[in-house]
Amino acid sequence: MRKRSVDGIASNSIRFSRQPSPRRMDPYRNQLRCRKRSTPPGITFCAESILRRGTTHISFPLTFQEYPYGLRTPRNATRGMQSVLQAFIIKHFIFDVKPRDKSVPLEELLKPTEAEQAQALYLAISDILWNIGEKTKAIFALPGEASHIPHSHVYFQDNVTEKLFFFEFTTLDEMQIFAKRYLPYFTENPGPGALLLLYSAVVTRGMENLRNDLDAPKGAHLMGPYEEGSLNIVTLLLTGRATPYLHNGVVYVGDEDHYALPQFGILGRGSIGLLIWEGENEAMRSASRQPGSRLKTPATPVWVSCCCGHFGVLFNSNRELLRNYHAEKRFELHYYTLAGCYLSMTVDNRQQEEGADDGQEDGERKQNDMVSTPLERLIHTKWMEAKITYHGPLPASLNF
Numbered sequence: 001m002r003k004r005s006v007d008g009i010a011s012n013s014i015r016f017s018r019q020p021s022p023r024r025m026d027p028y029r030n031q032l033r034c035r036k037r038s039t040p041p042g043i044t045f046c047a048e049s050i051l052r053r054g055t056t057h058i059s060f061p062l063t064f065q066e067y068p069y070g071l072r073t074p075r076n077a078t079r080g081m082q083s084v085l086q087a088f089i090i091k092h093f094i095f096d097v098k099p100r101d102k103s104v105p106l107e108e109l110l111k112p113t114e115a116e117q118a119q120a121l122y123l124a125i126s127d128i129l130w131n132i133g134e135k136t137k138a139i140f141a142l143p144g145e146a147s148h149i150p151h152s153h154v155y156f157q158d159n160v161t162e163k164l165f166f167f168e169f170t171t172l173d174e175m176q177i178f179a180k181r182y183l184p185y186f187t188e189n190p191g192p193g194a195l196l197l198l199y200s201a202v203v204t205r206g207m208e209n210l211r212n213d214l215d216a217p218k219g220a221h222l223m224g225p226y227e228e229g230s231l232n233i234v235t236l237l238l239t240g241r242a243t244p245y246l247h248n249g250v251v252y253v254g255d256e257d258h259y260a261l262p263q264f265g266i267l268g269r270g271s272i273g274l275l276i277w278e279g280e281n282e283a284m285r286s287a288s289r290q291p292g293s294r295l296k297t298p299a300t301p302v303w304v305s306c307c308c309g310h311f312g313v314l315f316n317s318n319r320e321l322l323r324n325y326h327a328e329k330r331f332e333l334h335y336y337t338l339a340g341c342y343l344s345m346t347v348d349n350r351q352q353e354e355g356a357d358d359g360q361e362d363g364e365r366k367q368n369d370m371v372s373t374p375l376e377r378l379i380h381t382k383w384m385e386a387k388i389t390y391h392g393p394l395p396a397s398l399n400f
Helices: 043-051 079-096 114-132 172-181 193-205 207-213 231-239 350-354 359-371 374-380
Strands: 138-143 164-169 250-255 258-264 273-277 302-307 310-315 330-337 341-348 387-390
Touching: 079 114, 079 193, 079 231, 079 302, 079 310, 079 330, 114 138, 114 172, 114 193, 114 231, 138 172, 138 193, 164 172, 193 207, 193 231, 231 273, 231 302, 273 374, 302 374
Parallel strands: 273 302
Antiparallel strands: 138 164, 250 258, 302 310, 310 330, 330 341, 341 387
16 A cells, blocks of 8 residues: 655655554555655644644534534634535535425424434545545545654654554445544544544645645645634635635636746535635735635535635525525525534525616615625625625624
């Protein structure tokens, strides 16, 4: 089985295995050396960046507590990537568990048992990694007991990276069985669950592919100094590619002094979407950093949201919302963050059909836009003229 280098660590220090023991994962005996590869920019401090900002385990609340479908995590560098995981979990509960029965209210669909929580989590992790591996392979990173890499001036131990073993799968069924069996590695508190997911995603994608995704010569980084995590991590987990470009397809960028070079954006429509509102941040308002229609209109009405640097999930329970124009006239939208904040609202697009064109109403729309909350501005990036009515007061924990 091939060995690969991670974070500049020598290839002969990384262990691969297929069949771990429940107590101790022995290294794969017949290991093959491969040439050492440099890592993409930003990988070198990913473990330190996440571990120093607090707990990284992945956890649900107890089933009798509020919002039992929702992951909870303190505000740290794992919020973005765990929001992607949350979006896949919500999609599982609403759309994947069984054929949609209109007689079952959303509240019941989102009241899982402890076993259903665990199932949703390991299936979500499996789906994310399988998508990153282009549906041909996936690699899990799990820690053993012994350290394979000594502490030195070259490598500073974090109690996770130096103990990692990697398990490669080429079938989805086998991977799901493995994920179910070893799910406690991701949920143990305290534990490095989110960091293990990040390492699994990075190794599954491969260092060379990551460097190409990031358009590395232009200085893009996988990680960064963002309080809730980098958008490049989000796009890696969401689309399978860590692209900093969010437009549809390939755009060629150049000027009269340089050849036009390709910028690879979103190459296909996925099951989960992405909506972004960064306020007046000019760096984020460029065309390449605004989601295109493939992210705004996913296969299911579930979106990861990034609102002024704060991540959350928007969702609706009607699969026809993005297929039927009439369904978008007026509908319910739900918002959840990993701080345990939930908000429900009605989105009304009927005034857009009325097509009022006089200057007075244009002025009113501009004025209303100025007093809108950041969350409303984010929703307007998808439904531009929508009137948004919140159901109840905004939660105190909702801040931007």
